[in-house]
Amino acid sequence: AQSVTQPDIHITVSEGASLELRCNYSYGATPYLFWYVQSPGQGLQLLLKYFSGDTLVQGIKGFEAEFKRSQSSFNLRKPSVHWSDAAEYFCAADNNAGNMLTFGGGTRLMVKP
Amino acid sequence: DGGITQSPKYLFRKEGQNVTLSCEQNLNHDAMYWYRQDPGQGLRLIYYSQIVNDFQKGDIAEGYSVSREKKESFPLTVTSAQKNPTAFYLCASRRSGTVNTEAFFGQGTRLTVV
Numbered sequence: 001a002q003s004v005t006q007p008d009i010h011i012t013v014s015e016g017a018s019l020e021l022r023c024n025y026s027y028g029a030t031p032y033l034f035w036y037v038q039s040p041g042q043g044l045q046l047l048l049k050y051f052s053g054d055t056l057v058q059g060i061k062g063f064e065a066e067f068k069r070s071q072s073s074f075n076l077r078k079p080s081v082h083w084s085d086a087a088e089y090f091c092a093a094d095n096n097a098g099n100m101l102t103f104g105g106g107t108r109l110m111v112k113p
Numbered sequence: 114d115g116g117i118t119q120s121p122k123y124l125f126r127k128e129g130q131n132v133t134l135s136c137e138q139n140l141n142h143d144a145m146y147w148y149r150q151d152p153g154q155g156l157r158l159i160y161y162s163q164i165v166n167d168f169q170k171g172d173i174a175e176g177y178s179v180s181r182e183k184k185e186s187f188p189l190t191v192t193s194a195q196k197n198p199t200a201f202y203l204c205a206s207r208r209s210g211t212v213n214t215e216a217f218f219g220q221g222t223r224l225t226v227v
Contacts, residue, residue: 100161
């Protein structure tokens with residue numbers, strides 16, 4: 001079955017520190033991959049997406065993600081975290097067959113001052 | 114401005130009642146989706162529709178029903194058969210017929226059974 005896994009449920013980092021959120025997928029072929037961010041009680045906002053080509057993709061708010069086929073991973077990174085980055089982050093994948101997105105369980109990011 | 118509007122933002126339901134959550138989009142998207150969000154479980158797909166007058170069950174459709182009579186609207190009814198309806202519900206839409214499109218989300222409806 002197709003699945004997306006985010007191994008870390010909670011992550012706490014200090015403001016100004018670097019960040020990496022992990023995402024692994026299990027699909028028959030390379031899916032289309034997305035990262036979304038959700039503030040409490042709000043909908044989801046797209047940070048970035050990967051479809052093909054350059055495996056390092058840039059997104060909004062200073063985020064980037066790297067697609068690694070050999071590891072079935074699509075980890076999200078940010079060089080220096082700001083307090084406003086505290087939120088929940090979701091990785092999602094779409095095999096473009098059923099036009100559906102499958103989401104990981106999410107990672108809640110807390111930022112220490 | 115284009116977007117997806119969910120209403121109401123908060124909804125309270127008595128046990129045994131049906132309630133309907135509204136989702137409207139003016140993005141001219143063909144595909145629309147309903148997700149349920151519970152703490153620690155991510156988003157789970159309830160129903161989706163790729164075209165007017167057609168919809169498909171997702172992973173957790175039991176106790177829910179939908180309709181898609183208009184392109185812009187995809188209401189979700191939570192029936193009394195849904196045993197644990199308290200959750201945050203998110204509606205999304207995206208273009209279909211083309212590849213590589215992301216989903217746009219509404220602001221969600223929080224449903225509480227009282």
